[in-house]
Amino acid sequence: MKGTKERVLQLLKHSNTILSGETIAQQLHVSRTAIWKAIRELERIGYKIEHLANGYRFIQSNLLEAEEISFEHLPVNQIFITKETQSTMKLAKIAAMDQHATPALFLAETQSGGHGRFARPFFSPPGQIYMTLLLKANQSFAELPQYTILAAVAVALAIDEVTGKNCSIKWVNDIFLDQKKVCGILSEATSDFESGQISYVTIGIGLNFCLKQTDFPIELQEKVTALFSDTEPTITRNELIQKIWQNFFELIDGLPDQSYLEYYRRKSFVLGKVVRFTQQGQDYTGKAVAISAQGELIVETADGQKILSSGEISLSQIG
Numbered sequence: 139m140k141g142t143k144e145r146v147l148q149l150l151k152h153s154n155t156i157l158s159g160e161t162i163a164q165q166l167h168v169s170r171t172a173i174w175k176a177i178r179e180l181e182r183i184g185y186k187i188e189h190l191a192n193g194y195r196f197i198q199s200n201l202l203e204a205e206e207i208s209f210e211h212l213p214v215n216q217i218f219i220t221k222e223t224q225s226t227m228k229l230a231k232i233a234a235m236d237q238h239a240t241p242a243l244f245l246a247e248t249q250s251g252g253h254g255r256f257a258r259p260f261f262s263p264p265g266q267i268y269m270t271l272l273l274k275a276n277q278s279f280a281e282l283p284q285y286t287i288l289a290a291v292a293v294a295l296a297i298d299e300v301t302g303k304n305c306s307i308k309w310v311n312d313i314f315l316d317q318k319k320v321c322g323i324l325s326e327a328t329s330d331f332e333s334g335q336i337s338y339v340t341i342g343i344g345l346n347f348c349l350k351q352t353d354f355p356i357e358l359q360e361k362v363t364a365l366f367s368d369t370e371p372t373i374t375r376n377e378l379i380q381k382i383w384q385n386f387f388e389l390i391d392g393l394p395d396q397s398y399l400e401y402y403r404r405k406s407f408v409l410g411k412v413v414r415f416t417q418q419g420q421d422y423t424g425k426a427v428a429i430s431a432q433g434e435l436i437v438e439t440a441d442g443q444k445i446l447s448s449g450e451i452s453l454s455q456i457g
Contacts (some may be wrong), residue, residue, distance in 0.1 A: 142168055146176040150187065150196035158193035198374060200265060200348070202245055206376035211387040216242045225249050226270035227324065227342045233272055234328055234338040240274040243383065249344075261358060267345040267375055271383065275336040279327065282336055283393055286311050286325040287433045289341050291398045292385035293321055294405050300373050300381050301365065306407040309426070309435045309446075313345075314407065318363035321345040343382070347375055396431065403429050413437060417444060 140148075145166050150157060163170045177187055177194060186197035204217035216239065223229055229244040246269075249262035262268060275282060290307050297305045297313065297320075306314045313321035324342040329335065346364035348371050354362055366372075389398050403409065408426045415422055415437070424439030435446040 142166065142172050143176040143179050146173060147180055147185065147196075150194060153196070156190055156193040156195045161193065200371070200375055202247065202379075203376055206374070207243070207245075207380045207383075209380060209384055212241060212243055212383055216240075217245070218242065219245045219247075221247050223249060225342075226268050227326070227340055230270040230272040230340045230342075231328070231338075234340070238272065240272050240338070242272045243269060244272070245269040245379070261355065261362070262344070263349060263353070266347045266349065266364070267343065267379060269379065270340050270342040271386075273339045273341070275327070275339050277336055278334070279329075279336055282327065282339065283390065284433045285339055285341055286323055287402055288389050288398060289323045289325065289343065289386060291402050291405075292382050292389060293323065293343065293345070295385045295401070296378055296381040297365065300378055303365070305405070307402060307405040309406060309408045309429065310433065315363055315365065317407075318361060320363055320365055345378075347371070347378070399429070399431065399433070402433075408435065415444075415446060417446065 146162060149162055149165060159170050159173045162173050166173070181187055184199060184201045186199045188195040188197055202219050204214045204219060207217055208214045218229070220229070223246045226244045226246050226249065229246075230242070233242060233244070245267075248264045249268050273285075287310065290311060290313065293313050294305050294307055297303055297315075303315060305320065308314050308319070311323040311325075312319050313323075322344050326340050326342075327336045328338040328340075330337040346362065346367075348366040349364040351359055351363060351367045365378075392398075406429065409429065411426055412423065413426050422437070422439045422441065422444060424437040424444065426435055427438050428436040430436060430445070432447075437444045437446060
């Protein structure tokens with residue numbers, strides 16, 4: 139049974155009018171003092187509640203809430219939110235070792251040791267989106283869906299759908315807005331030594347939600363941005379997070395249909411451009427001409443066609 143604090147929150151959230159302390163107390167059958175204490179506790183947690191002469195009014199906040207994120211594929215009891223952690227990827231991996239029920243979503247307000255591909259550090263100020271989805275696989279590596287590409291499509295779709303903005307995808311795992319990185323995606327698999335099967339998959343997403351451009355470190359200001367860098371958010375983090383994973387599971391449910399690859403290709407700002415990359419210690423320059431059905435980037439170089447797979451190269455420049 140929900141406590142007074144939770145019931146006060148739900149009442150205020152779903153009310154279209156200002157509610158007096160007396161009205162809330164009568165509806166919940168508790169004292170006015172209990173209502174006052176509940177509101178103080180809600181504000182301490184981070185909820186915004188306007189105090190007016192005739193009562194209280196809930197103000198939409200940027201607080202992460204499992205109840206606002208959950209949907210059919212991700213019930214409330216499978217969503218775990220923490221204030222600070224080293225990384226949500228680490229939380230998910232620990233859960234995998236404990237054979238945690240899946241799918242499970244781990245979120246944090248801030249990370250002390252977030253990282254992207256090739257262990258690159260990830261700038262993780264409070265108030266953004268840091269999350270990792272844990273999935274149970276029990277498949278061979280060759281049988282695994284293209285989780286990184288599916289997640290990139292899910293994020294890009296969500297951003298465009300709920301904000302009206304037009305983002306693009308940098309092969310293979312970054313989302314860009316106005317030619318700057320706004321989101322990074324990292325997928326990792328854990329194998330079972332005895333069976334040789336992939337037992338768990340973790341999909342980590344770091345998304346800059348609302349942060350002024352001048353609040354990024356100087357060395358990042360020309361390279362990265364936030365979804366809302368110069369305006370107030372028009373949506374909540376909860377709404378965007380829910381939409382991302384709704385899209386993701388819809389794509390998973392639609393497999394083996396690969397129409398998502400066409401969207402991924404349309405959103406690519408790498409295709410048709412000159413790229414520089416390193417493969418097996420050799421530097422190459424060429425034109426990105428296609429993305430294969432396996433999600434590989436195909437580049438025409440002076441040394442012939444090169445096929446780039448996730449994990450073996452790093453795009454160093456886009457011209």
